[in-house]
Amino acid sequence: MTERTLAIIKPDAVAKGVAGQILSRIERAGFTILAARLTRLSREQAGGFYAVHRERPFYASLCAFMTEGPCLVLVLEGDDAIRRWRDLMGATDPAQAAPGTIRRDFASSIEANAVHGSDSPASAAFEIPYFFSALDLCPR
Numbered sequence: 561m562t563e564r565t566l567a568i569i570k571p572d573a574v575a576k577g578v579a580g581q582i583l584s585r586i587e588r589a590g591f592t593i594l595a596a597r598l599t600r601l602s603r604e605q606a607g608g609f610y611a612v613h614r615e616r617p618f619y620a621s622l623c624a625f626m627t628e629g630p631c632l633v634l635v636l637e638g639d640d641a642i643r644r645w646r647d648l649m650g651a652t653d654p655a656q657a658a659p660g661t662i663r664r665d666f667a668s669s670i671e672a673n674a675v676h677g678s679d680s681p682a683s684a685a686f687e688i689p690y691f692f693s694a695l696d697l698c699p700r
């Protein structure tokens with residue numbers, strides 16, 4: 561089934577200069593990029609985006625990390641896009657991520673882990689409009 565998912569190339573990956581390599585993997589995997597924006601999140605924007613984690617011990621640190629520099633926010637479309645993008649990302653902890661995944665190859669730590677992906681249709685339905693209006697999307 562064709563799905564849309566929100567992807568973020570996180571500040572650590574943009575700072576390292578590997579955003580292009582990650583975009584290349586996205587294109588090679590056959591996703592259609594419907595929208596893209598380079599943005600530096602405010603503390604409020606990061607906190608709202610990750611509000612689901614507000615009770616977790618790493619929440620404050622995660623929100624600080626997400627504001628450290630610009631990130632590249634994307635909407636990806638494709639068959640089974642939510643699961644396929646998370647497969648390409650790899651496990652949250654790069655030490656547990658499978659060989660060939662983005663996090664295995666580019667993440668620095670369980671926090672600075674290079675990329676984000678929506679984890680369900682419900683989270684994609686929250687996350688895509690968090691960053692993009694319908695007019696920002698370029699379907700084809």
Ligand code: ATP
Nearest residue numbers: 613618622651652670671672673675676677678679
């Ligand atoms: P994301 O939601 O960013 O795609 P994920 O779904 O793999 O990642 P979550 O459990 O949703 O993982 O955690 C959100 C983010 O919080 C992680 O990607 C990571 O940046 C950070 N994080 C998760 N667990 C930890 C931890 N134990 N210590 C520090 N940071 C963490």
Ligand code: MG
Nearest residue numbers: 676677678679
């Ligand atoms: Mg998550």
